[in-house]
Amino acid sequence: MTTRSPATPPSGPKPSGKPSGLATLLRGRGGQPAPGAASALYDIPGPRARARHLVYGLLTTAALAVLLAGVFYLLTDTGQFAHVKWRPFAYEGVQELLLGGLGNTLKAFAMAAVLALALGAVLAAGRLSDHRPVRWVSTLLVEFFRAMPVLVMIFFVFVALRVQALPALVTGLTLYNGSVLAEVFRSGVQSVDRGQREAAYALGMRKTQVMVHVLVPQAVRAMMPTIISQLVVALKDTSLGFLITYEEFLHAGRLIAINMDYTMPFIPVVIVVSAIYIGLCMLLSWFANWVARRERGNLKNEAVAVAPAQAGSTMPGARP
Amino acid sequence: MDVLTNNFSLYGEGFLGTVRLTVYSSLLALALGVVMAGFRVAPVAALRAVGTTWVTVLRNTPLTLLFFAMLLGLPRFGVALPFELFAVLALGCYTSAFICEAVRSGINTVPLGQGEAARSLGMTFGQTLGTIVLPQAFRTVIAPIGSTLIALAKNSAIAGSFSVVELLSTYKTLSENGYSVVWSFVWIALGYLILTLAISGLFHLMERRWGVAR
Numbered sequence: 461m462t463t464r465s466p467a468t469p470p471s472g473p474k475p476s477g478k479p480s481g482l483a484t485l486l487r488g489r490g491g492q493p494a495p496g497a498a499s500a501l502y503d504i505p506g507p508r509a510r511a512r513h514l515v516y517g518l519l520t521t522a523a524l525a526v527l528l529a530g531v532f533y534l535l536t537d538t539g540q541f542a543h544v545k546w547r548p549f550a551y552e553g554v555q556e557l558l559l560g561g562l563g564n565t566l567k568a569f570a571m572a573a574v575l576a577l578a579l580g581a582v583l584a585a586g587r588l589s590d591h592r593p594v595r596w597v598s599t600l601l602v603e604f605f606r607a608m609p610v611l612v613m614i615f616f617v618f619v620a621l622r623v624q625a626l627p628a629l630v631t632g633l634t635l636y637n638g639s640v641l642a643e644v645f646r647s648g649v650q651s652v653d654r655g656q657r658e659a660a661y662a663l664g665m666r667k668t669q670v671m672v673h674v675l676v677p678q679a680v681r682a683m684m685p686t687i688i689s690q691l692v693v694a695l696k697d698t699s700l701g702f703l704i705t706y707e708e709f710l711h712a713g714r715l716i717a718i719n720m721d722y723t724m725p726f727i728p729v730v731i732v733v734s735a736i737y738i739g740l741c742m743l744l745s746w747f748a749n750w751v752a753r754r755e756r757g758n759l760k761n762e763a764v765a766v767a768p769a770q771a772g773s774t775m776p777g778a779r780p
Numbered sequence: 781m782d783v784l785t786n787n788f789s790l791y792g793e794g795f796l797g798t799v800r801l802t803v804y805s806s807l808l809a810l811a812l813g814v815v816m817a818g819f820r821v822a823p824v825a826a827l828r829a830v831g832t833t834w835v836t837v838l839r840n841t842p843l844t845l846l847f848f849a850m851l852l853g854l855p856r857f858g859v860a861l862p863f864e865l866f867a868v869l870a871l872g873c874y875t876s877a878f879i880c881e882a883v884r885s886g887i888n889t890v891p892l893g894q895g896e897a898a899r900s901l902g903m904t905f906g907q908t909l910g911t912i913v914l915p916q917a918f919r920t921v922i923a924p925i926g927s928t929l930i931a932l933a934k935n936s937a938i939a940g941s942f943s944v945v946e947l948l949s950t951y952k953t954l955s956e957n958g959y960s961v962v963w964s965f966v967w968i969a970l971g972y973l974i975l976t977l978a979i980s981g982l983f984h985l986m987e988r989r990w991g992v993a994r
Contacts, residue, residue: 699842
């Protein structure tokens with residue numbers, strides 16, 4: 461089976477230490493299932509079932525081949541692979557434009573990521589505070605910013621406060637991702653084994669010391685995969701800057717795509733831009749999964765259940 | 781206040797546009813997501829590969845890029861559909877990847893014995909999945925699916941920038957007519973809050989009625 465780390469539903473049941481149910485078999489043994497390994501959903505195929513599965517497999521492959529051939533035919537038929545359509549990518553100016561756009565995307569991402577992490581830490585500290593008013597205010601902020609579409613916040617800052625596109629984009633992304641990260645931090649701190657906190661207090665540590673020296677390091681370690689997944693969301697959402705004419709990657713692509721001199725190479729631009737965008741996000745997602753796998757085998761994590769990189773949490777707006 | 785009362789029909793139209801987008805895309809996303817989840821646990825390797833590729837690619841695609849490619853790209857091939865349909869396709873496909881992962885994690889929570897019992901009764905893979913495992917899996921993933929659909933409702937705001945009538949895009953008309961930007965945004969925000977609260981209330985109800993915790 462290809463199921464590497466069956467994601468647990470965000471607010472669903474907690475993964476128990478020993479996986480039970482279909483998960484055991486779906487996960488295969490040692491992560492890498494033997495060929496033809498049993499699943500709880502179907503028997504080990506006999507000769508006839510194997511033949512049938514082969515037929516299904518061939519049919520699927522054939523259908524895919526037909527689909528791809530159709531797309532390819534459509535692309536060649538409309539002359540998307542013509543030399544003139546791709547020539548612009550060899551121009552230095554075009555390359556600089558695209559690289560500049562990519563640079564702006566990464567700049568917005570870096571700023572939003574750093575600020576969101578900081579805001580998340582502050583809001584999480586607020587939600588965990590012993591002072592009721594602080595807790596209320598932070599809860600209110602977190603709930604509001606999580607409930608609003610990011611785009612509404614970005615547009616509000618951009619239109620109503622009349623700032624430049626970059627600050628508007630970064631503000632929107634920071635507010636939204638910061639609130640989501642606050643919840644991630646908070647649940648991380650709360651999932652640290654009680655004994656850790658009690659032991660720290662028993663040693664005579666103060667509230668801040670317990671938080672800074674005992675709880676947060678363990679929580680951050682356990683929550684790293686989820687935090688990185690949330691950063692993937694931030695990276696994906698930087699493309700919203702396109703809608704407020706921030707000169708990011710998609711914007712650069714559009715400039716080339718609508719250029720008459722380059723015979724409007726829209727499809728080539730989409731192909732190039734999506735490949736790079738998806739590649740970047742996949743790289744970051746893969747990193748999150750790698751961290752999650754590494755952390756799960758780490759003895760230092762005994763006190764906290766390491767959250768797998770959750771499927772739900774990479775959806776902008778989904779509650780982790 | 782008069783921003784709302786003077787432009788009630790405009791807001792209503794935008795709100796209904798957002799609701800329509802959300803409902804149609806949700807149906808598409810649920811259907812596609814369940815099919816893809818079925819693919820991902822199927823005995824046929826080619827189907828599993830299709831499911832995995834679908835999920836991996838769509839989860840890592842910025843939604844704006846998907847809109848950009850679909851709404852502006854498909855017409856180049858002579859595919860002329862209304863903007864709203866393109867938006868539903870983009871939103872539905874994008875969200876289906878997240879629904880698929882939620883459903884798959886639900887399948888993993890169904891006790892082993894259920895699938896084994898079904899098989900020992902001679903059920904095929906399709907029967908086991910469709911009549912035994914999925915109905916139980918759904919009951920454990922009501923909450924995650926709800927939050928995915930809330931995210932979908934919020935993401936539908938992007939469609940407004942691609943010439944689809946929806947709630948966020950009403951601000952343009954309002955500011956052209958000289959209304960206060962801040963107030964028009966307050967009412968837009970309220971519209972989204974109503975929608976997301978309604979979805980979350982609906983899923984709470986469903987969870988109370990059908991949900992099981994494992």
